[in-house]
Amino acid sequence: VPLDGTTVLIVDDDADSVEILGYVVSDARASVRTATSGREALEILAGWKPQVLLLDVDMPLMDGYQLLGAIRSNPELCDIPAVAITGRSCPSDKQQAFEAGFSVHIAKPFEAEALIDLVEWLASRPARRTRGGPLPPSSVSLP
Amino acid sequence: MLRDFVNANRNQILAQARLRVIERSGAHAVRQTILGAAADEDRTKGLPIFLDQLGEALRRARAHEKLDHTEIQESAHQHGHDLFHHGLSVDQVVHDYGDLCQVITNLAVEQKASVDVVEFGTLNLCLDDAIAGAVLAYSKEHDRAVTTRGAEHLGVLAHEMRNVLNSAILAFGSIKEGVVAISGSTSAILDRSHLRLQALIDRSLADVRLDVGLHDVALIPVLEILRDVAIGAALVAQPRGIHLAVANADPTVFVEGDRQILAAAVANLLQNAMKFTRQGTTVKLGATATETRVLIEVEDECGGLPPGKAEDLFRPFEQRGADRSGLGLGLAICLKAAKASAGELHVRDLPARGCVFTLDLPRKPAPPPVLALP
Numbered sequence: 001v002p003l004d005g006t007t008v009l010i011v012d013d014d015a016d017s018v019e020i021l022g023y024v025v026s027d028a029r030a031s032v033r034t035a036t037s038g039r040e041a042l043e044i045l046a047g048w049k050p051q052v053l054l055l056d057v058d059m060p061l062m063d064g065y066q067l068l069g070a071i072r073s074n075p076e077l078c079d080i081p082a083v084a085i086t087g088r089s090c091p092s093d094k095q096q097a098f099e100a101g102f103s104v105h106i107a108k109p110f111e112a113e114a115l116i117d118l119v120e121w122l123a124s125r126p127a128r129r130t131r132g133g134p135l136p137p138s139s140v141s142l143p
Numbered sequence: 144m145l146r147d148f149v150n151a152n153r154n155q156i157l158a159q160a161r162l163r164v165i166e167r168s169g170a171h172a173v174r175q176t177i178l179g180a181a182a183d184e185d186r187t188k189g190l191p192i193f194l195d196q197l198g199e200a201l202r203r204a205r206a207h208e209k210l211d212h213t214e215i216q217e218s219a220h221q222h223g224h225d226l227f228h229h230g231l232s233v234d235q236v237v238h239d240y241g242d243l244c245q246v247i248t249n250l251a252v253e254q255k256a257s258v259d260v261v262e263f264g265t266l267n268l269c270l271d272d273a274i275a276g277a278v279l280a281y282s283k284e285h286d287r288a289v290t291t292r293g294a295e296h297l298g299v300l301a302h303e304m305r306n307v308l309n310s311a312i313l314a315f316g317s318i319k320e321g322v323v324a325i326s327g328s329t330s331a332i333l334d335r336s337h338l339r340l341q342a343l344i345d346r347s348l349a350d351v352r353l354d355v356g357l358h359d360v361a362l363i364p365v366l367e368i369l370r371d372v373a374i375g376a377a378l379v380a381q382p383r384g385i386h387l388a389v390a391n392a393d394p395t396v397f398v399e400g401d402r403q404i405l406a407a408a409v410a411n412l413l414q415n416a417m418k419f420t421r422q423g424t425t426v427k428l429g430a431t432a433t434e435t436r437v438l439i440e441v442e443d444e445c446g447g448l449p450p451g452k453a454e455d456l457f458r459p460f461e462q463r464g465a466d467r468s469g470l471g472l473g474l475a476i477c478l479k480a481a482k483a484s485a486g487e488l489h490v491r492d493l494p495a496r497g498c499v500f501t502l503d504l505p506r507k508p509a510p511p512p513v514l515a516l517p
Contacts, residue, residue: 013418015382016307016310016335016336017309019328019382020310021313023313023317023323027317036422058302060418060419087301087302087304088302089305108305108306109308109309109312110309111312111313112313112316112317
């Protein structure tokens with residue numbers, strides 16, 4: 001059971017997207033909470049610290065970059081690895097994600113296994129990313 | 144000599160050319176053109192430059208020297224480039240030069256200035272060069288803008304399709320594994336993803352048809368437009384905890400337009416409403432009619448519009464309350480659809496509650512009933 005006990009927060013303004021991502025990660029035995037806006041996510045994070053953040057980049061009112069900025073400004077939460085989940089796959093989109101502080105950029109569409117491998121890999125790393133760690137899943141972009 | 148005449152009457156020529164633009168295009172055009180907006184240095188620089196070049200060309204013609212067509216074309220090229228970016232149409236670009244020619248010749252006649260055939264020919268040659276240069280640059284900029292817009296739209300479409308496709312792939316993956324029931328919520332996600340993909344394709348086709356003017360115009364009962372979009376919208380509303388309330392429409396109320404384009408416009412308004420309305424609230428779809436107008440209204444409970452110009456919402460890539468690019472084509476397409484159907488698109492703020500988008504179309508008389516013959 002790859003994600004047994006791993007805690008994950010999923011944030012996406014698209015109800016179907018958040019539901020199916022939640023299902024996929026929960027099915028791998030992760031403990032999942034979901035939010036459909038940046039504000040809702042910050043309310044959850046005020047009382048709960050997940051091991052991995054899966055954030056949609058394109059959300060109204062507060063996009064994924066702004067949300068991560070708000071999360072990173074909290075010393076308690078600044079070390080949580082964050083995944084940018086987006087339909088954008090240009091090199092400039094990836095660069096923007098990394099500059100905003102995302103650990104990984106994953107472009108839609110992707111298979112469930114790729115996401116589970118990624119969450120497992122991120123959750124198993126030391127709190128802050130260091131060079132020379134285990135190899136990341138092959139289907140994602142890293143800085 | 145024409146050269147001396149132009150030099151002596153330079154200010155009057157500039158002023159009269161400006162007046163001609165006012166008469167031809169109205170006050171709005173004056174703000175938009177090089178000939179009118181004295182405060183806008185960028186828009187006024189073209190005319191005096193052309194007059195200088197004309198003076199030099201007349202001098203050369205008189206001295207039997209070769210005319211430098213390149214210089215006029217190059218500065219006119221820059222002029223055409225600037226005018227495109229100031230939002231002028233190509234006919235305004237041409238007419239601006241035409242106005243100048245008229246002013247010079249009229250004034251010369253008025254003052255009984257002698258203009259010989261060679262000078263008149265030189266004036267026409269210079270105008271030809273200038274118009275050709277300006278129109279060429281204008282066309283290039285226009286083509287570039289169309290290409291850029293097309294690429295942007297394609298990028299948005301790809302992005303939106305990837306989002307929906309991702310949900311479909313993950314949902315189908317789960318179903319394929321046999322761990323979820325075929326009639327369960329995961330299958331419902333797959334169902335909705337298909338509908339959303341269909342809506343995206345319909346919207347894109349409507350956009351393309353609007354751009355190329357390919358409209359299949361017919362009389363359409365408003366009731367049927369609402370029915371066309373309500374079924375798909377209800378499927379999207381339900382999992383989001385949104386109540387979709389569709390009011391009964393009068394079956395005798397008709398509008399004229401392209402059914403696919405109008406349905407895509409209303410579907411976009413609904414999609415927009417469901418994106419921004421708060422969870423657990425109601426989105427209302429309805430139509431009212433007067434003797435001459437039909438108002439198709441979509442009301443949401445988004446909490447009210449953000450400060451700023453409501454019209455900005457109809458610009459491509461503009462979204463309520465979020466300054467980000469890449470999304471927000473839906474309302475721009477609705478506006479195009481409204482205009483193509485001789486209608487308008489309005490938005491009304493309901494402060495602290497929500498907003499109402501109204502597709503305002505001309506009402507058309509119902510077609511005569513088809514009689515069944517024995």
